[in-house]
Each structure stands twice: as C-alpha cells, then as structure tokens.
Amino acid sequence: MTILVYHRFADTAADxxxxxxxxxxSQLHFLQTxxxxxxxxxxxxxxxxxxxxxxxxxxxxxxxxxxxRSVFEKLLPVVLSEHFPVTLFIYPSAISNASYAxxxxxxxxxxxxxxxxxxxxxxWHPNFNIERNRRSAADFxxxxxxxxxxxxxxxxxxxxxxxxxxxxxxxxxxxxxxxLATQEGYVAAFxxxxxxxxxxxxxxxxxxFLMIDAYGPDALAHLLGEKKTxxxx
Numbered sequence: 001m002t003i004l005v006y007h008r009f010a011d012t013a014a015d016x017x018x019x020x021x022x023x024x025x026s027q028l029h030f031l032q033t034x035x036x037x038x039x040x041x042x043x044x045x046x047x048x049x050x051x052x053x054x055x056x057x058x059x060x061x062x063x064x065x066x067x068x069r070s071v072f073e074k075l076l077p078v079v080l081s082e083h084f085p086v087t088l089f090i091y092p093s094a095i096s097n098a099s100y101a102x103x104x105x106x107x108x109x110x111x112x113x114x115x116x117x118x119x120x121x122x123x124w125h126p127n128f129n130i131e132r133n134r135r136s137a138a139d140f141x142x143x144x145x146x147x148x149x150x151x152x153x154x155x156x157x158x159x160x161x162x163x164x165x166x167x168x169x170x171x172x173x174x175x176x177x178x179x180l181a182t183q184e185g186y187v188a189a190f191x192x193x194x195x196x197x198x199x200x201x202x203x204x205x206x207x208x209f210l211m212i213d214a215y216g217p218d219a220l221a222h223l224l225g226e227k228k229t230x231x232x233x
Contacts, residue, residue: 001044001197002224003061003190005167005208009074013213021074023213028082030217034226036060041087041117044197045165045188048206051199063087063190063208065121065167067095072106079115087117089167089190092154093124104158111159118155119165120186122147128172144177148184165189168205178204194223 008018031038037056041063047055064071067090079086088110094101102110110116126147132140152163164187168177171192181189181204193207201207209223221227 001059003208004211006064006211008068009070016212019213026217027220038084040085065089067102069102089119089121091121091125107159118159118161120151120163121167123151125169144180173205
C-alpha cells in the first residue's frame, strides 16, 4: 500500500514542492490506467491496524500537508471531477492567518464535499529537534503535548472532523515523540520515509512518498515498481 504526500499545487512550478496541476493529472491518469485504487487514509489505517480488514489491490492514498490555499483553488476542482478521497494534514496557527493558507470556511467547505478528511500537522509546525535542544526535558514534553492536543481540539471545534491522525512536521519523530502521540490519543502518524507501508510498519511512523513536480508518469512508475509508461509518438 502506497501513501503519497503533496504540499502545493499550481499552474506553474515555482519550486520543487509545488506540483503543477498538469503533472498531478498525469499522475492520476497513470494510476487509473495501471489498475490502482485511491482509497481513504482511514481505510488504509484500519487495514494496517487489523489484518482481518481488506483493501483493494494496488491501493494508493493521497495526503496533502500544510493547508495551502491551492488545495481549494487548484486541487478541489480535480477532486470534484475525478472523485477521489484526500486527507489534509493542517496546522491551525496558519489557517485564516497566513496569506498562503486556507481559511476555516474553506476547510469546512472541503469537508462538506465528502472527499476531504482533515487531520493534524501539530499546532504550528515546529521543528521538534530544535525545540528539544532549547528546552528542558519537562518543558519539551509539555510543549509537544500542547502541539498535539491544541491542534486536535481546534480542528475538531472548527470543522467537526474527528482527529486522531498526525503528520510529523518535517518527518521528525523518535520513540519519545511516538510515545507522547500515543498518550495523546493518536492512532497513526506519518513520516517522509519513501517506501510502501505494510502491516509490519509502525503505526505511529508510517512511510509516505514525497511528491514533487519532477515525478511525471515515468518517475511515478519507477517509484511504484511499475514498468515505464509507453509514449505515443
């Protein structure tokens, strides 16, 4: 089972983390024509937690981190046209505050479509390595718990979503952070480790492939272990 993570979408790619909509559509076309099934992240986590459940063969999950406004402006029309589920990992400090970010009204609209789930990316996307180095052990633990709890409470109160999944900021995690996330009620958390997830993967450190604009169909085929696509001359 493959989990993909995106960040921003645009008509042109100003940086590697921005995926052009044309690139994204070509990736969707590749998945559709090669027998992949885009499934909700919740279904994938249920399968990882319980081997008795099932997923379609060649399952893929689409996640998007950070809550960039391009989710509403660029991704939403594609989702409404093609009908596939997306999980957003957002950090509330930016929402309705930062110029690049979604608003709470937009997030509520996205959730009402039935295609978007909204989960936690902590409260303000800290670098936990930096924070650990500049705080006492007790202060760092309190800080992490606040980041996890405040994010969940704000997302749930603003959108009505049930929040129990987490994307680690910058992919940073360790056993101590995993223990805190578990204590705070998170059942799954996601890294940036580029490999597929199976039922041996740790639930609080599940891998995801970071998607960039350079991943056209051929690169995506290589990532997924498929043969290269055939180009029509």
